[in-house]
Amino acid sequence: MAPDLSVPACPGVFAIGDLARIEQDSHAVPGVAPAALQMGAHAASNVLRAARGEPTVPFRYRDKGSLATIGRRRGVALIGRLRLSGLFAWLAWLGIHIFFLIGFRNRFVVLFTWAWAYFTYQRSARLIVGEGRRAGSGPG
Numbered sequence: 001m002a003p004d005l006s007v008p009a010c011p012g013v014f015a016i017g018d019l020a021r022i023e024q025d026s027h028a029v030p031g032v033a034p035a036a037l038q039m040g041a042h043a044a045s046n047v048l049r050a051a052r053g054e055p056t057v058p059f060r061y062r063d064k065g066s067l068a069t070i071g072r073r074r075g076v077a078l079i080g081r082l083r084l085s086g087l088f089a090w091l092a093w094l095g096i097h098i099f100f101l102i103g104f105r106n107r108f109v110v111l112f113t114w115a116w117a118y119f120t121y122q123r124s125a126r127l128i129v130g131e132g133r134r135a136g137s138g139p140g
Contacts, residue, residue, distance in 0.1 A: 003058035005043045014043040022059060029061045038062065067093040
């Protein structure tokens with residue numbers, strides 16, 4: 001993999017996400033969605049540059065931090081030098097995920113669904129089953 005995300009053996013082909021193993025500052029860029037999104041935008045920019053006959057530029061990953069929930073009212077967050085755990089990290093995770101949803105309706109629906117699950121202790125499951133069968137109907 002070349003630093004500009006191009007595939008050396010295939011001119012005009014770029015790889016992103018899990019297909020692209022690239023090192024930066026002696027460390028591999030993590031295989032997480034934020035890195036893949038940055039790679040996608042960068043690869044698209046390089047495709048446009050190449051189409052205009054301009055040289056491509058190397059990819060540079062910008063780590064915006066990591067967040068995870070690890071239980072009810074518990075989370076961990078590493079954002080730059082800021083390290084959070086427990087309730088504050090969990091609230092940060094909730095807030096940031098709601099913030100990045102597109103549209104008021106989506107934010108409201110997700111927030112309502114999360115609040116319902118939180119206060120009722122109910123978990124929802126979305127199952128994809130074959131036609132003519134219902135979840136829990138057994139084989140046949």
